[in-house]
Amino acid sequence: MQRIPEPLKELVEQMARLPGLGPKSAMRAAMTLLKWPEAETRRLGRNLYELRDKLHLCSRCGSLSDSDPCSVCADPSRGRDSLCLVAEWDSLLAMEEGNFYKGQYLILGGLLAPLDHSPAEALDMDRLTRRLAEGEVRELILALGATAEAEATASYVRDEVTRRFPEIRVTRLAQGIPLGAEVKFMDRETLRQSLRYRQELN
């Protein structure tokens, strides 16, 4: 019986763990890679190999970047008094794509499960607290979405921020956005409108 050669087998096993790929489609993808011109396959390998060395987290906002601070945090034309809090980096990308927000961001690193009893571990509250303690931020805009997890997270963050920094205005994106919506999946116009009509939380 013909066996799958070991290097191919290992690659397929790894690729099968990627979202949207199972063992069969991973094998198909691997076969495609083998049919690519050799230089292309090697370039892909090199990119994968160097990914960890070339990308880091911005020490200001926590986003993925090839520079620290990232291009958004380093941009002197952006306002420093409003801070938009997003769950993950892809929400930041969605906001930036619309090009309507001119303030700063901070990535919280996740959302709370509605009945989470150890919230501090799931969220990067330290980064947020440090940032607010610098004293530049006047308004914190919660752009966490409209899911149950987002609701739980928003009320937790609002309570923490209001308790420690009562002078900071806490707002959230307008709730016209469909229930269950995640920021990263919202279209540009919906995001722009929900930022414009954002609501007071404290």
Ligand SMILES: [Zn+2]
């Ligand atoms: Zn940054």
